[in-house]
Amino acid sequence: MAEVVLAGVGKVYPDGTRAVTDLNLHIGDGEFLVLVGPSGCGKTTALRMVAGLEDISEGEIRIGDRVVNRVPARDRDVAMVFQSYALYPHLSVRENIGFGLSLRKVPKDEIRRKVEDVAERLGLADHLDRKPRNLSGGQRQRVAMGRAIVREPQAFLMDEPLSNLDAKLRVQMRAEIARIQRDLGVTTIYVTHDQTEAMTLGDRVAVMKKGVLQQVAPPQELYDRPANLFVAGFIGSPAMNMLIGRLTGEGDALRVEFRGGQSLRVEPETLTARPALRSYLDRPVVVGIRPEDMEDAELAPGPEDARLTCTADLVEAMGSDVLVHFSVDADLVVTDDTRELARDVGADDPQPAAQGGAPMVARFSPRTRVKVGDPVIAQVDTARMHFFDPETGASIWDSAQPSPRKESE
Amino acid sequence: MTVTTKAESGSGLAAGAPRRSVASRIVGRLGNGFVQALLALIALIWLVPTIGLFVASLRSASDSANSGWWTVLTAPAQLTLANYGNLLGNDAIARSFVNTFLITVPSTLLVVVIAALAAYAFAWIDFPGRDWLFLGVVALLVVPIQVGLIPLIQLFGDIGLFGTIPGIVLFHTAYGLPFAIFLLRNYFAGIPRDLLEAARMDGGTEWTIFRRVIFPLGGPAIASLAIFQFLWVWNDLLIALIFGDEDSYPLTVAIQQQTRQFGANIDIISSGAFLSMLVPLIVFFAFQRYFVQGVLAGSVK
Known part of the structure; x- marks a missing residue:
């Protein structure tokens, strides 16, 4: 487990589109940080840069004490849960969860033991030999979680992992994710557009708009002392x-x-x-x-x-x-x-x-x-x-108040 | 009527009469017994020439010359396995049968493996000039085989490949690749990006992603491609005739030569033709389960 630091991170696509601007975030060891914002605000791009699925145009990302800008995704030792779950359809639940371990040449009996541990924790023990297509949405979501957990990575990255579930299941899985993250104490970055998920899950919540960080604060502070109109x-x-x-x-x-x-x-x-x-x-x-x-x-x-x-x-x-x-x-x-x-x-x-x-x-x-x-x-x-303020939209506090766009730690 | 305007389909819905496409209505009726009987009949009619060839291959040459194959229905005693014995005893035919395998199997394997690797790169690896290169591959689809004959006869002659099995294999591989790459690239491009990214996060290199995710998921497309390429090479006459020689001719050429040397050499032709048909059928049935769709179901959402 490790802290994740984004320092002045920016993303510009080859066609000149700017997705993220000067993003500064310090996610502590074991912290649950939620990135929230409307669609197109750059939160997913930011997450994908941490994952290594997207080049970093500007700035620096550190995981632990390692600058990972040039490190390929497979060597960053972070695990990602995708919105679509991205389960391998040709593999059983057991093989799906163990895939990352088998690519890392972990001995077979150790993979077996770890996969069964994780399946037990997630209530998937009875489904290990099924294919993803025979699972319900909630079970698929759990397999996706299991695939991340089993690797014991430095950090979890989650990209709207609950948005394909129906409302009831979402509430249940939300609680489950919170519990698992607390049990494992793994640094987590969680992207969502759902402010309820943001408020309930995050130790801190980072609100983004058009690629720019608006405010980072614990949920209650975000609610009580919003930095601006947005x-x-x-x-x-x-x-x-x-x-x-x-x-x-x-x-x-x-x-x-x-x-x-x-x-x-x-x-x-x-x-x-x-x-x-x-x-x-x-x-x-x-x-x-x-x-x-x-x-x-x-x-x-x-x-x-x-x-x-x-x-x-x-x-x-x-x-x-x-x-x-x-x-x-x-x-x-x-x-x-x-x-x-x-x-x-x-x-x-x-x-x-x-x-x-x-x-x-x-x-x-x-x-x-x-x-x-x-x-x-x-x-x-x-x-x-x-x-x-009707011009800038900034919250009116003390004039000596530091700029609301800066991160409050 | 598959083309309807928005307004039409809207009013159709309002009237409570859901429209179905022609195809879905046909599929819906397939459960109907009458249609099934009809399909069975059509299939039987399609099978008749095959049965005819099979029966002809089991009759002696004189019987075949004197009466039609259907006469076995009244006189089954005329059936004999002697034709197949003659066939195997015929050195030219036996060698050509082996040659056909030596040509077809490498031509198919090479095309499938090279095309799958190339298609993965074209679909999922970002390298400079990728799209132009792919356009070039697509452009090669329209180059007819015939324009390659003369330059390659000269080239193969210069490097000593003319008249050899490797020469024929190389020609088939080269002409098979553009379509194979095109087909597989489009199929691979349809694999959800998330799956590849998940594999990348799980620690996959390009090679392991290709081998453990793309290749198994590409199964249906790769199987179809393999079958088509196999059939194409197996049945080829032109290329084998031009680039082969006495030692490297495949079955197609050998059968053709039976007609030239002895006139109507029906016993050899019929049994040889049936044998030549049987192998592709076996290949088809061996791979056809990979055609079964739904391999991707359940991966995303």
Whole structure:
């Protein structure tokens, strides 16, 4: 086992397309790092460069204390789990798992013992002599895992290993991967576009956009202190609501006013935590409100100046909570970050709500009696509001805050 | 009707009448007993000439000259194995039979092995000029055999290969390769990239990947190629006639010479022809299980 270090790594294809730019990551020994981002963000390319399946155009990759830029994939001593599993169809489960060992000329009885150990651990012991085509999706996934585990490599690389499974199985395998990785303590880099997998699996999560690293942090920090609009919008489901407002007021009694005249108070503690926010006084600022930071005002009454009044466009009862869609008359946030987020869900640009204004989603308690078309008063937990610069999309903290694009260790 | 516009097929779906292609409807009806009986009948009709040849090879030359082979149905006593005895006793035929193997087996093996290696490189190894080189190979597909005859007669004469079995083998190998490379390269290119990358991660060199992943997965294509190449060389007359001599002629040439020397030498021709047909059939049935598709099922997804 070893640490994996990417230093200033970049990838430019022969046709000039740039897939990854100046990627710096330090994955500690035994750490589980998740690379997450929308499709085409360069996360898979980054992983394939670590694997040795892709040339490294710029920078340096180290596995352990060895620079591997010129080392072919077979000599890097890392194992990869592919999205498609890539099982050898002409070999049995036993031969599939043992393939890497047999190529390394490990003695036959040792291969046999190791393969059976791994199969036992993965619950494949009864299927060792079957061919991959006779296995279920979950079993194939396990064989792919087994093939990686049996080699006891320096690091596991996983490229969306769960995306071909159905939802239930995915949750189960997710837990299994987490358990196996913890048991073995092998350094792991895991690529996914699913932020739930990222949040639940990663010791740390690296969010990428268009080949550029946006933020690396433990999952909770990513959620609580997103570095910019992109990370804020990408992490969390449903996504954070974003509105353009104007910061007005005096002293510690500040508020943000939206285009249609509604406003929300800014808590003094927010100003303490984000001193740079004051410099935005009388200027536009992006306000981010997570759906779970809003509640039906009838159920949880709070201050008058922490409410948004509107009409419910759509009510989705999820059982454990109720998602209420509405719109607030405010300017949409259109920056590079939000455009990229919109593209991820299939739109070209951030789309306004059907009635105009900014679309919002609130996660209410299931006791709410809101129906479609009803007037809604959403009580906002204003202390948990996020603020971003409308030009750069960067989160507003202290002006002395180090650049959010740098890795936080 | 296999070509339908989008709108048509859309309305077809809306009307609850799922469209099926002609091929799938034919396949669907294969379960039908009547169609199966019809197919059996057609197969039987196709078999009649083969049976005729077989029976003719078991009749004496005079019987064959006087009456048709179907007369055995009423007089089975005329059947004899003497023709095969004569055939094996005929030095020219016996030697040519051996020659045919000496020509066909190396020509097939060489083509399959060289083409498989070349096809792997063309499909999966990135080297400069790869695509141009492959285009060159494809261009060679259209070069007719006949244009190679005169230059190669001279060349083989100069280097002492004219009239020898290696010369014939080399000619067959050279002309077999372009198509073989083309066929295998396209098949290998269809093998999922992930499989090769997985093998690479597992520690495979190009050679082990070729031997342990590509070659077994290419089984169906390689088997088809081997059968076609074998049949082509086995049945060849032109090249053997031109590049061979008395000592290196294969069975096809020997049979042809039976007609020239003795007129209608039916007993030798029929038994020789049947023997010459039997070997490719055996080869075909030996390899045909590799034709069974679905080898790739279950590798990805």
